[in-house]
Amino acid sequence: MAQLFTSAAPHVHSGDTVQKNMLLVILALLPAFAVSIIAFGWSALITAAICIAACVLTEWCISKYMLGQQPSITDLSAVLTGLLLAMNLPSNLPWWMAVIGCIVAIGIGKMVFGGIGQNLFNPALVGRVFLLISFPAAMTTWPVAKGFATSYLDAETGATPLYYLKHITKTGDVSFVDQLPAIKDAFLGMMGGSLGEVCALALIIGGIFLICTRVISWHIPVSILATVALLSWIATPEGMGAHEFIAYQLCSGGLMLGAIFMATDYVTSPMTAWAKIIYGVAIGVIVMVIRLWGSYPEGMSFAILIMNAVVPLLDRIAPKRFGEVAKK
C-alpha cells in the first residue's frame, strides 16, 4: 500500500483561494468597466490594458530581479491593482503617465513592503495620488463622455459634477445647479470623470455581488455611504433640495468606487466589524471635509489613504468574543 499522508486537522478545505477572491473583485468591476467603455470608447479600454500590463510586469520584474522571489502574479492581485488604478484615471491620460502610476503603485505601494499582504497603503491609490500630485492638470481634466467618439489623444474635456458642487458649496451661488447633469445621468453614467466614476449603478451592482459572494462585508461601504449621506444632508446649501444634494454627493466623483472597491481592499482595511465601521465613518467624514472645505473638489483617495495609516491601530479592536454577547 502507498504511503499515507498524515497532517493536522482539519483535513478538508473550503476551496477558497486568494486568486478566487481577486477574480471575483475583477468580475464585480466589469459592469462599471463596461459602462466606462460605453462612455469613453476605446480610450477606456486602452488605459485599462496599459495599466494592467504595467502593473503585472512591474510586479514580475521586482519579485524576480530585486527580491529574488518566485513571482506570484497568478494570484491576480496585480491585475486587480492595474484595473483599479485605471478606473481611477481619466481615459485620455497619456500612456506614459499611466505607466509611471503603475510602477509607483506596485513598486512603492506594494513591493517595497514585501509584496502581497504586507503593504500599509492601497497600492492603486498610492499610484493615483502620485499622479495627481505630479500631473495635476492631466489628472483633473476629464473627457466628456461621448462613447466611441471619445478620442484617446485629443478628447473634448469638461468639468465634472463635483466641480460644480464645490463651486456651489464654496460660493453659495446656486446658478450652477443648472450645469449639473440630471440625477438620473449621474446615477446611470454618462457624465465626465475617471473611468470608474461614471456609473454609480454599475458600481452598486458590483458591490452587491461582492457582499453576496461574501468577498467583502457590508460594514465599510455602508458606513462610508451612510456617513456621506448624513453629512451632505446637514450641509445642503440653500437653494438646493437635500435629497438632490445627497444624490449628487453619493453618485459623483470617486465615492462609490472608493467605498465599494478601494476602501474594502483586504490588505489595507481593518478586520473586525466595529473597526470596519469606525474606519468607514472616518473615511466618510474626511471625504466630506475635503469636498466642502478643502481645495480639491474630491477627497476620496486622500480619505482612504489617511485611514489606511490608522488601520494597525483599528486592528486592536477585538471582535465580539464568545461569552460576551449582550445579556438579553
Added chain:
Amino acid sequence: MHPPSLADNNTKTLINMKNTFRIGGVHPHDNKAYSAHKAIVEAPLPKQAVILLSQHIGAPAQPVVAVGDKVQVGTLLAKAGGFVSAPVHSSVSGTVVKIDNVLDGQGVPAPAIFIDVEGDEWLPSIDRSDTVIHECALEPKDIIQRIQDAGIVGLGGACFPTHVKLMPPPGKKAEVLIVNGVECEPYLTNDHQLMLEHGGEIIIGIKLVMKALGVNRAIIGIEENKPDAIEHMRSLAAKVLGIEVRALKVKYPQGGEKQLIDACIGRQVPSGALPIETGAVVDNVATLYAIYEAVQKNKPLISRVMTITGKNVQKPGNYLVRFGTPTSQLVEMVGGVPAGTGEVIAGGPMMGRSMSNIESMPANKRMSALLFMPENECYRPQPSPCIRCAKCIEACPMGLEPYLLSRLAKGEEWEEMEKQRVMDCIDCGSCVFTCPAHRPLLDGIRAGKAKVGALIRERQAAAKK
C-alpha cells in the same frame, strides 16, 4: 454572575431564536450520503482484542487483571486512575496474554491489555435481551455510580468521564440537560443512525440523566439535515414531559459543547468557565444510549457505533465495533483500503486525527469513525502570505482572531496570546478550513495553547506556595 433560573423566567428568554450559535461557523460539504441510513451492523469479533488503558481524558486506568487471567465480556480490566478517569472493561471473553504497549494510530506506544479471544461469554449480570426497560427505581446518586462504574465517557469525541459532568461542583446547579444529536462533522452518520434505531433507549437515557441531575427539562439538538431523526425523536419525546427536540440550522461546529448550549438556550459559557455556569449539562446521544445500557441493562461500555466511510470505500456504513478490534480488521471488513487512498482519519475530517498506523491501532471509546480520503483530496496547496481578508475572524466560533494568534505564536509572544484568549480556542479548525491563503493557522495556535497552558499551571503552582 448567575444566570436567571429557569423557573422564574419567561421561557422565551431562554430560547435562541436563531436556532444556531451566534458567532462564526462554517459550512463544509457534509458528505454523509455514503453511510447515511445504513443499518448498524455488528463487526466480527477480533482474534485478539487490545484494550487501551487510556480511552478518556484524565488519569489512565490501572490494570486489575494479570497475565493468564480468564475474562468474560464485561469483566473489569482496569480501575479508574482517579476521580477524573474511567474504568475499562473487557469487550471479549478469553485469556489475558500480556499487558504491554501497543502502537496507537499515530505510531506512539500506548499501554494496553491484550486478550486472546475464546468464544463470546458474557458476565451473567449483563442483560443481553432486547427488552426495553423503562422503569428505574435507583436514586440519583446510584444512577451516577452505575455510570461511573460502567466506564462511560463522552462519546461525542472528547471522552470526558461522564460521571464528573453529572456531579456539578458545590454551589453550581444544573437546570437543563442538552442532548447532542447534532453530528456536525462531515461524513459521520453514527449518531444519526443510533437515533433512528435506538431513539427509545436514548429517551430513557435522557430521563435517567435528568433524574440524576435533578432537572425537569431536556433539549435534544439535531441539525436540519437529519429530518427523519428530528421527526422520530420528536414523536418519542412527545410522550415524555419536559423533553423537547430543537431543529438547528446546519452549521459547523454546532456539536461543540459551548456552541450547542448557545444554540439551544441562548447562553454563552464565559471564558475559562465550565459549561455548568450556564446551568446546562451536555451529553451526546451515543453517551445517553450507553447510559441506558449501563443503568438498565448493567452493561459496561465495551463497544460503540462507528461510521466507516469515504468516497471510494466498498462497504461504507455504521458498524457496532467492540473496543480492542484492530483497525486492520475494520479495514478488511469494509473491503480493504480503497485504491488511491491518501489519508486515513480516525474521526471526522474537521477534528479527526490522521493515522499512520492502520494495522494494530485498536478501536476504542474515542474512535467515532474511520474515514478514507482519496489522495487528490489530501493535497494541501502551499500557503501564501496572509491577505488580511478576515475570513478566519468571521469563521471563528469563539470570536477569536486566528490570524493574530498565529502571528503571535510565530513571535513566541505567549503573554499576548493569553490576553488574546488563545485558551478559548476549541480546535474546531474553522479558520484553517476557510483560509484562502491556505495558512496553517492552527499549528501556531495549538503551540500557543500548549505553552500558555503550561504558563498558567506554573503560575497556579507558584500561587499555591
